[in-house]
Amino acid sequence: MAAYVFCLTTSGGVPIFARNRSGLKSLPFPVIGSLNGVHMFANSHDVQLVSTVTDDSKIVWKSFYDSVTLIAVAEDDHADDCHMMNFIGYVLSIMVLLLGREDVKAIKNVERFKKDVRVCFPMIDRLIERCDLLTFGDTVNAVDTIASSENTVLQSFLDAFADCAASPYGCLMVHGKVAVATRKWWSLTSEELVLLSMLVSSLTQCSSRDIPVFLPNLSPEVPHRLMTFQLTRNVEVCVLCGPSPGLTELEEEVGRFWRASYDLLRSILLVHPTNFSISSTLDTSLLGFVLVNTETNRCLCSIFPHGNDDDPLEEHERRHILRSYYKHVVGNFFSSKVEGSGKGPSEFTHVAMDTYLTTDTHKCYAMLSPPHQIYALYKPSIPTFAMRSITEKTLFALIKDKGVQL
């Protein structure tokens, strides 16, 4: 995945920040400068430099607001450019989320901005290292959820707490994945949903925090307060508020509202690596899946559908395969929430509904069933012709289940 992200001012080419994946040497400035230079050179000729591919890497350039230029270098996974553009868009949105659009649009003092932008580094680093994440939200542009049978009960706890905080926006996160959220929270755009989840999980654990955030789509210029309270380890409740109530006021209320839910929270934590608990069982050949609802911007992913099994495919391999398969399919055969992903499929005159890929180590199957999309990973032992019906059964078993809200 992304190995380097560089940010420079568009007008002067002043470097704002450079982040790289851990383990890589950082590049000297002259190299960054010439990477930016070619982009500026193209711009001066009315040409947009979009991307460059080398044998194993891909480099994309993009300028935003005529103010900042972002350059990303990543391992080339032969996916459509739209995924890299999506990634770059997230980097920008992180800056907007934490600094506000005004500041990013017009950088008054570059030195000061360089200092301000440091607050974004944890999130950007997390995005760069995203192949180590258990979540897929940033790739599929939909927020990760965790589905358990306790969700309906927890919903009432959350609604009550959000009322208390005088905010319609409330959400309960388990391991960075949304368990339940208020209706208004779900009305946020997919980008905001993903960013807020990422923000919460990228920060070091603490009992409570109060962070000003600019919602990149709803209120990019007026900050809101994001208050989070840790209920138990890896479980946090978040609310988006205006100026009141204060953090201390609300912190006192947390115990009163959530103490009764402790057992529920314990049980939902057990769901964690599997990410779902449903009544029916899934096929044993299934090694993992990504289920996306493009209307509600939610996705459910699992790489342990049967708990821990002893398949030769390692956990990170499964994540990597599913991620790259998603990128391979979207923009190639399917379109989805990722911006620009419709370009590739639009070259076909008919709509692709199913696709699969088999190799000697695994098999993948993707199916469109609007508004749902499922990308499933199977053992190589599954017969190819059986994948379609099994995928379909899996899809319906998941979306029909009560505990799964997609």
Place this chain on the structure above:
Amino acid sequence: MAYFPRIGPFYDPQNEQQLYGGQDGRLRSKGAEAKLVNGLSHGVDQTTSSHSRHFDGSWTNIVQDGGNLFYSEPSSRSESAYHSRQASYQSMTSHHSRQASYQSTGSHQSSSSDSPRQQFHRQSSQNSNYSNNSHRSSSSHRSSHGVSPIVDSYSHGVRQSPRETGTRQADQGYAYAARNSLDHGGAVVASNKPVVKPASGNSVTSNNSYGQSGKRKSVIMVPNTANVSDISRSHGVELCEKLFGIKLCHHKHKPPRPNGVNVDHSLRDRKIIVQGVVENTDADHCGNINRGDMLVGLNDLDLTWVNMDDMLRQAASMPQVKLTFQSPVVIGPKSSTPPPVPPHIPLHHRCTPPPRPPPPGSWSETRLDLVATTTGESRPVVMDSIGHYLVAVMYLTMAGQSENSKVDVVYQFPHEDNKLVELRGLCLTLAGMLPDVTSNTAKMTCVQYRGRNNNIVYWKGEQDVWLLALPEESVPAFYVHNIFSDLIQVVQVLYGSVQRAFHDRELHSKLDDLVTLTLYRVLQPGVHTQTVPYCSPLEPVLVDCLSGIRWLRLAADDKISCDEILNEFEAQDFCDIEGIDQDERRKYGVLGSCLFYQEYVLCSHLCPADLKDVHLYLKYHHILALVARQPVDDLVLWEEVYPTHLCHARGPDIPGYREPRARWFLLVVSMRHFLLCTLLEAGSYAAPVKGQAPMFQFLTDQSRDTLAQLDLDDTDIELQCSERLFSVQSGPCLVSINSEKQAYLSGNVSQTTATPSPRKVSEDADRVSISTSIHTPNVAPDRLSVHTPNGAPLIHRQGSRISFGSNDSSGSMHSLNKIQVKTPLKTASESESVNRSFSRENGRINCDIKLTRGLHNQLLHYMTYDSFEGVLVSPSPHDLSAVQASPTHKHVLYNFYASSLRIRETFANRLSKTRNTDARSEGQCGALMEEGVMFTCQLGPGADTKRPPTVGRYWVIGRHMPEGHEMYVCLEDGSPQSLLELAFSCWFGLT
């Protein structure tokens, strides 16, 4: 077995002594006869012509002096103002050359008779004299001999170079001759237009004589009716031999083929070719009728195979008959570099192209020929059509870079600057800098200009960058990579290395041609260039990307015939070989040859890497498209090549064997739709060639004759080929998506209960093929929307392959061909399936399958590729163009090709990735991979508008086999899994 006409006998042991000297071992030659002295009093020396043995004339002596051989002649002959050395073409009847009118006369020397004039060269002699050769415009040789054949020579302006009239220093003359002969290296000219240039004696602006067209010549003869017993009953070929002593290539009338291929049509186009002349006849004496000439007219009327019998019968009663012949044109290639002096002089002038002075501006002339000839359009039109696109080919160097000047541009196409040329600094920087960032060099850059994406691909040398930029909307990114890597290979094969090709400015005009033709081809796939319209604009793209060679599989007999014809040619054991000097007989070693028909390979005796080189060369010079479009008779190409597997990608040496250090040459000769490509080697067991190698005329002639053999009698390959291509045949039968599915079983459908393994099914299919095709002739074809006029489901296979290394493996050839003789997979195999592939409903168990003919047909389109065995498409575009496919089906095909392209890209990427990551496990880089996409489409509302429109679903599935074999299949959703497996195993039956 095929019938092979013997071409000969030309070797006459009785006359050997006449030719090869007397007892003293000295070479002797015979002077020309007075009967051949023409009006211009050019002396004609029949130096080594085997024909000369028929004349009783004075012998001239070859004087040996200090290692050099000189040729002296009687003083009476030296009185003539011109001492000419006849290239002996006219008299070389026994040598079956079909060379153009190379009548090169010697320099007009006024020196005395004992001056060294003609050198008979041995390999060792370096400091030799050589008489200059020039073209002589020969007009009307009039012979006083016997029945006085009158020869009208319509040769085009042959003039003597001014240099010839100048100083007669033999060394200079030689150098000049050598240079001129070398000027033919490497160019392609093919033209049918005669360009008549005014003969201008010793004018300064002399030009080459033989250039543009076949020479026409007429001979007036008296029919010798004494030989003919029954004129009215004799056959035309027979008559011709008896009346005039001219042996024609025998062509037997074949009974009309049952499939209705127009035999007459092929007859009409077939040339009447002189096979030889009968000794001591008028034709022999006149010396102007040569083997390989085409007999085109009789008494100024066109003569064809169709009317030959009648016309010759009429001619028998005439007192005098005028026969018109045309000799084919050989256009020598040209070279750009001033050649060093070759180490030896060819003994026989006709083995080298005649020297011609390099006229200024001749470059543009030849260039124009290449582009215009192969595309069929003039160069401006071609350039104009390319000019609509934003394209660029640039070769930049990092050395000596400076601002605002173009010193960094080594090569640029188009020559006018465009936006991309302005951006070259960007590409140079990226190419130079990216190794610092990613430790790899740049491969491709995408830029957007005015809302349109342009892809730029890179090749990076030490200091240089070669760029190709193409618009994304016309050429998908994946295709650009393919084109570029192919282009690199072509350049490497032709010039040895990319650096050399671009840094040598002399080669730029050739590169221009290559680039122009490449762009023309890829930017307008299938628009102008193809005879057969493609069923989808993406088909040529996919076929191109597969980088396979398309084979046209002939029936076993024909295939063997082709192989044997090539074998005989490769053996270089020509029966008239005694006509030339021993050192010249096998001047080059033949590495192998291959035969193309249109775009398809018929048979190849080249190793796969060489075949790929040759194929790419022909493809990227648009030559395959040219022969596919129209018959081409006069194309001769001669190029020095650097074969990939010998020069660029040498494999590990086999212990005990090393590839020789040698030079390689490619000779391409065309005849109609055939191309014979021969890879020659100089330097290993053949004599080494230094400097620029002239075209080996003798082999060119032999190539022509080899091609002519294809056209004879029993080995009527062309007819077979066109039959294969255009007649109705059975392959996997494919349907249109609209075909209404209706399950009713035809009478002969037998249900079997077991599901055989895929492999077994395909074998069974082959076995049952013939019987089923008898049983089910055109059963209920109305379900299929791909129809022939008579309703038979149309299918055929278009290309396939057979490649057998050599004739030695004929045993295996037979076994392989056993199952595919003329009836490739007429399968109608039915079996019960276990379950429907990908079917959502599992309930239906008892469904019948048919791969081909029948009603319940679910296979829509089919394509297979093998890196070694080529590409097969079914149904062929020709089929589809013959029938009006429904619009929906056109969409299906379009999507099939579009998705196959992407699937192919996936395979290629995954393969390269695995190759990169685990280089240690090289053997298993090609794993089994399969990718499928299902599309849905709304079929037409149909008659009943109230019902919701039926939804059609179809799959496009690609499978990559470990051996590098790839197949792409389009089939309807719900097709039984066994059908899919059958489709994939079709390949086994087809090879």
